[in-house]
Amino acid sequence: MTQVDLDEETIERLDGLREEEESYEELINELINIYETSEMTLHHAGEEL
Numbered sequence: 001m002t003q004v005d006l007d008e009e010t011i012e013r014l015d016g017l018r019e020e021e022e023s024y025e026e027l028i029n030e031l032i033n034i035y036e037t038s039e040m041t042l043h044h045a046g047e048e049l
Contacts, residue, residue, distance in 0.1 A: 018027050
């Protein structure tokens with residue numbers, strides 16, 4: 001697994017998003033999924049114009 005170093009501010013922001021017992025890995029995966037879904041939505045919306 002890749003290791004990523006985060007500054008304190010980023011960790012605090014992630015902590016604010018985490019739900020009970022949620023790991024950083026679970027949170028990051030969820031954020032990536034949200035990002036990918038919104039990118040697909042924007043891409044497909046552009047095709048309809």
